[in-house]
Amino acid sequence: MTNTSSLPASLAPMAGYTDSAFRRICGELGAVYAVSEMISAEALTRSDRETAELSKIGEGEPPVVLQIFGRDPGVMARAADLLLSGNYPGCSYAAPPAGIDINMGCPVRKIVSNGEGSALMLDPDRAERIAAAVKEVCLKYGVPLSVKIRMGWDSLTAPEFSKILARAGVDRITLHCRTRAQMYMPSADPEAARITLSALREEECGRRILFTGNGDVCSPESARVYLGMGCGDVAVGRAALGDPWLFRRLKDPENAAPPTPAEIRETVIRLVEESAREKGEIRGIRESRSRAAYFIRGMRGSAALRDKLNRAESLKEFLRLVEEFRFPGELGVAGR
Ligand SMILES: Cc1cc2nc3c(=O)[nH]c(=O)nc-3n(C[C@H](O)[C@H](O)[C@H](O)COP(=O)(O)O)c2cc1C
Incomplete structure (x- = not known):
């Protein structure tokens, strides 16, 4: 092979x-x-x-x-x-x-x-x-x-x-x-x-x-x-x-591109939105906390974001927190 x-x-x-x-x-x-x-x-x-x-x-x-x-x-x-x-x-x-x-x-x-x-x-x-x-x-x-x-x-x-x-x-x-x-x-x-x-x-x-x-x-x-x-x-x-x-x-091991910061953010947002749509807002948010945590693990500021996500009480607030988070590679933010 x-x-x-x-x-x-x-x-x-x-x-x-x-x-x-x-x-x-x-x-x-x-x-x-x-x-x-x-x-x-x-x-x-x-x-x-x-x-x-x-x-x-x-x-x-x-x-x-x-x-x-x-x-x-x-x-x-x-x-x-x-x-x-x-x-x-x-x-x-x-x-x-x-x-x-x-x-x-x-x-x-x-x-x-x-x-x-x-x-x-x-x-x-x-x-x-x-x-x-x-x-x-x-x-x-x-x-x-x-x-x-x-x-x-x-x-x-x-x-x-x-x-x-x-x-x-x-x-x-x-x-x-x-x-x-x-x-x-x-x-x-x-x-x-x-x-x-x-x-x-x-x-x-x-x-x-x-x-x-x-x-x-x-x-x-x-x-x-x-x-x-x-x-x-x-x-x-x-x-x-x-x-x-x-x-x-x-x-495609040779050609696959790593995810861009925008792609990571969009994926987390999509997961939360789809979960909320399919399971209702409260359950969608609850289940999305641990999922989102996997996507930001090891990134600068991830512990603080995790904390805030754990306290977010509405889909709107959850999405705002993810939108505002700076992923590595964005605006001069260093890698993981
Ligand atoms: C959070 C979590 C939930 C899991 N739930 C199931 C499950 O419902 N059914 C199952 O057969 N295996 C389950 N597994 C085992 C995984 O399918 C897999 O066999 C295991 O994680 C080893 O693969 P990995 O080293 O790639 O994680 C679960 C594993 C984790 C971490």
């Missing part, structure tokens, strides 16, 4: 961040597809309104895969059926979902203590039954099924676990190259992708399973490491939060 080729990348699911507004921006900048925030299968089947909101797909987004979590195969299959049929209160799709993803990687105590998320890696029988039940639904609607996993609970079990998922009919596996015990630190280990892929090849029996590498992708170089391990593409998480232009650099 030459250094100039495009490096295929998707936006990884991130609860509280990968909503319609952010996915749209990442898609425009080059994300090939994007995964929603995680959606509780159990809550969706109870017609919970807030849960339904997480599954909204807006105009102008890249293909959107909806991610569900849960532990009961029947409930997971029903949730997938609701999402794919659109037959639930509050459903709003500008385009149909591009697939279903099952969360088998979430490390959060509240989730794993219910036997959900990465706890499923400790219960391969259940994981297989969930994947098989959801796959049946995906087949009915003609969409692919992916599963997002970790390296394992506290050691590398992803190779054997992936074989089980392959037998259950999964079309894509996304491997976050950390164990549950490691949470989000230390550095991800892309070597785990190579080992898992080679185990999977033994199992595939002629069926090709797509494989996505995830963990610490923050540059074309780090993406190339995963592709060099045999991954077909990479999923970008935290690095995209304040830098969706990373997708532009991955798409």
Whole structure:
């Protein structure tokens, strides 16, 4: 592979961040597809309104895969059926979902203590039954099924676990190259992708399973490491939060321009405005505080701005603060 080729990348699911507004921006900048925030299968089947909101797909987004979590195969299959049929209160799709993803990687105590998320890696029988039940639904609607996993609970079990998922009919596996015990630190280990892929090849029996590498992708170089391990593409998480232009650099590593100060400001403003429009002013502002903070991190004056944004009570005030902030490179302001 030459250094100039495009490096295929998707936006990884991130609860509280990968909503319609952010996915749209990442898609425009080059994300090939994007995964929603995680959606509780159990809550969706109870017609919970807030849960339904997480599954909204807006105009102008890249293909959107909806991610569900849960532990009961029947409930997971029903949730997938609701999402794919659109037959639930509050459903709003500008385009149909591009697939279903099952969360088998979430490390959060509240989730794993219910036997959900990465706890499923400790219960391969259940994981297989969930994947098989959801796959049946995906087949009915003609969409692919992916599963997002970790390296394992506290050691590398992803190779054997992936074989089980392959037998259950999964079309894509996304491997976050950390164990549950490691949470989000230390550095991800892309070597785990190579080992898992080679185990999977033994199992595939002629069926090709797509494989996505995830963990610490923050540059074309780090993406190339995963592709060099045999991954077909990479999923970008935290690095995209304040830098969706990373997708532009991955798409065209040689020619992509860094964002201008005006572009950064416009993007923050767009995120806040779209959030407020879609979720209401109060919630839009509340959710935008941490998002805006990622965009200004490390810049001179960012701590003071963060403070003010945390106290802003109207969209107008929030926007004024962002408008007035001087980004590095503007009017003689030095870089980060
Ligand atoms: C704030 C936050 C929320 C996340 N939410 C989800 C989620 O809803 N579903 C999921 O599968 N992974 C979730 N993740 C994990 C990411 O998708 C990704 O696997 C992880 O951050 C590692 O990738 P990175 O090093 O590029 O950030 C979340 C991560 C963060 C930081």
